[in-house]
Amino acid sequence: MKLSVIGCGYLGAVHAACMAKMGHEVVGIDLDTAKIEALAKGQAPFFEPGLPELLTEAMATGRLRFASDIAAAKGSQVHFVCVGTPQRKGENAADLTYVNGAFESLVPHLSDGDLVVGKSTVPVGTAKRMADLIDAGTADASLAWNPEFLREGFAVKDTLHPDRLVYGVASGEESDPATAILDGVYATPLSEGTPRLVADFATAELVKVAANSFLATKISFINAMAELCEATGADVTKLADAIGHDVRIGRRFLNAGLGFGGGCLPKDIRAFMARAGELGADEALTFLREVDNINIRRRRRMVELTQEICGGTLAGARVAVLGAAFKPDSDDVRDSPALDVAAIIGQRGATVVVTDPEAIHTAQRLRPELTYVETADEAAKGADVVLLLTEWKQFRELDPTTFGDTMTGKRILDGRNVLDPAAWRAAGWTYRALGRP
Ligand code: UGA
Numbered sequence: 001m002k003l004s005v006i007g008c009g010y011l012g013a014v015h016a017a018c019m020a021k022m023g024h025e026v027v028g029i030d031l032d033t034a035k036i037e038a039l040a041k042g043q044a045p046f047f048e049p050g051l052p053e054l055l056t057e058a059m060a061t062g063r064l065r066f067a068s069d070i071a072a073a074k075g076s077q078v079h080f081v082c083v084g085t086p087q088r089k090g091e092n093a094a095d096l097t098y099v100n101g102a103f104e105s106l107v108p109h110l111s112d113g114d115l116v117v118g119k120s121t122v123p124v125g126t127a128k129r130m131a132d133l134i135d136a137g138t139a140d141a142s143l144a145w146n147p148e149f150l151r152e153g154f155a156v157k158d159t160l161h162p163d164r165l166v167y168g169v170a171s172g173e174e175s176d177p178a179t180a181i182l183d184g185v186y187a188t189p190l191s192e193g194t195p196r197l198v199a200d201f202a203t204a205e206l207v208k209v210a211a212n213s214f215l216a217t218k219i220s221f222i223n224a225m226a227e228l229c230e231a232t233g234a235d236v237t238k239l240a241d242a243i244g245h246d247v248r249i250g251r252r253f254l255n256a257g258l259g260f261g262g263g264c265l266p267k268d269i270r271a272f273m274a275r276a277g278e279l280g281a282d283e284a285l286t287f288l289r290e291v292d293n294i295n296i297r298r299r300r301r302m303v304e305l306t307q308e309i310c311g312g313t314l315a316g317a318r319v320a321v322l323g324a325a326f327k328p329d330s331d332d333v334r335d336s337p338a339l340d341v342a343a344i345i346g347q348r349g350a351t352v353v354v355t356d357p358e359a360i361h362t363a364q365r366l367r368p369e370l371t372y373v374e375t376a377d378e379a380a381k382g383a384d385v386v387l388l389l390t391e392w393k394q395f396r397e398l399d400p401t402t403f404g405d406t407m408t409g410k411r412i413l414d415g416r417n418v419l420d421p422a423a424w425r426a427a428g429w430t431y432r433a434l435g436r437p
Pocket of ligand 1: 121148149150151152153212215219252253254255256257258259260261262263264265326327
């Protein structure tokens with residue numbers, strides 16, 4: 001099938017490449033010419049495992065191309081809108097500028113029978129508004145809303161082999177013509193047995209924010225337990241293992257530590273609260289405010305712990321920070337707990353030396369005031385304390401017997417509960433963590 005993908009960020013670039021891999025003829029479109037130039041050369045504009053190889057493979061087939069003019073969408077039968085919906089400055093609500101802009105610029109290029117498919121995470125009610133916009137155009141085109149559940153770091157795998165497909169269609173019925181078109185697009189994953197659910201627009205929009213809210217709640221739940229563990233001398237990692245054995249609870253997404261960040265979970269729960277308020281249903285989501293608060297408190301606790309271990313003041317201290325990305329296998333620093341903690345510690349008078357396997361360039365842009373080095377060993381040189389804030393494999397596998405020899409004292413704070421406390425203590429380290437004795 002001929003597809004266009006509008007917006008080539010983390011979501012769109014991966015979606016475009018994966019659709020080409022599935023055999024479709026795809027044009028990826030983005031206003032950012034630098035991004036398009038990179039993609040056209042087969043280069044991924046951000047770090048995502050497997051994406052460079054996939055781009056090279058897809059470009060070689062001749063089925064994937066990129067353009068910066070929206071007119072390039074003409075001739076495609078299905079148009080995926082994958083633009084960002086960031087948090088509005090100074091507000092909880094989502095900024096829909098890019099979604100509105102994408103639809104407004106796309107509509108004049110639509111032809112009869114085209115299907116526009118929204119993938120962006122939007123406040124419930126947006127799809128209906130976009131459907132009206134399409135109806136007001138001259139072409140007889142229609143809309144579907146098809147939320148995306150990919151995780152950064154696993155984006156290629158999650159797109160090629162999704163755990164479910166959700167179609168929001170105008171009638172809400174499986175018999176809707178949009179269903180058959182989307183079944184054609186996703187023929188490959190459907191043939192692998194991927195579950196597919198058809199719903200109305202509002203349900204499809206809500207599925208996405210409900211899923212992210214649940215994940216955020218799960219993380220904040222275990223981090224609230226970590227606060228209790230800190231107050232009682234209990235161990236949150238053992239608590240998580242024990243409750244996680246109950247299949248109704250499950251062990252995944254119960255890793256206590258510095259909490260969630262990134263371009264999705266934090267802004268999605270805030271936008272969801274804002275939208276519920278507009279709908280007069282704010283009470284239903286007031287718990288999400290607490291989910292957000294618990295999450296932010298973990299960052300503050302990490303700063304306090306660092307101050308404590310540095311003898312009560314951060315002024316003049318030298319702090320090594322391992323990790324800047326919001327999670328491993330990503331160079332994304334949007335609302336990164338690691339970078340946030342590093343910046344606050346710097347503001348309190350410490351010299352902060354940050355390292356990250358992939359995110360130094362993105363971190364430098366956001367927090368130019370911090371010092372960046374290439375390796376954990378360089379960061380630890382002369383440091384009073386090491387903070388492990390993003391659990392990259394390289395950091396999880398550090399050897400406590402050889403690492404940190406050039407520090408002023410062997411002190412480590414494990415912000416992600418990924419090190420073995422016994423091994424680090426046996427090697428002479430003062431080991432502290434969130435939610436652990
Ligand atoms: C999240 C969702 O997991 C995806 O399903 C969704 O498609 C995506 O948002 C989106 O809306 O686009 P992502 O932001 O890539 O994906 O990252 P996650 O793997 O969900 O991690 C989010 C944050 O939670 C990270 O900062 C991570 O360190 C933290 N986390 C995760 C914990 O603190 N504890 C855990 O147990 C798990």
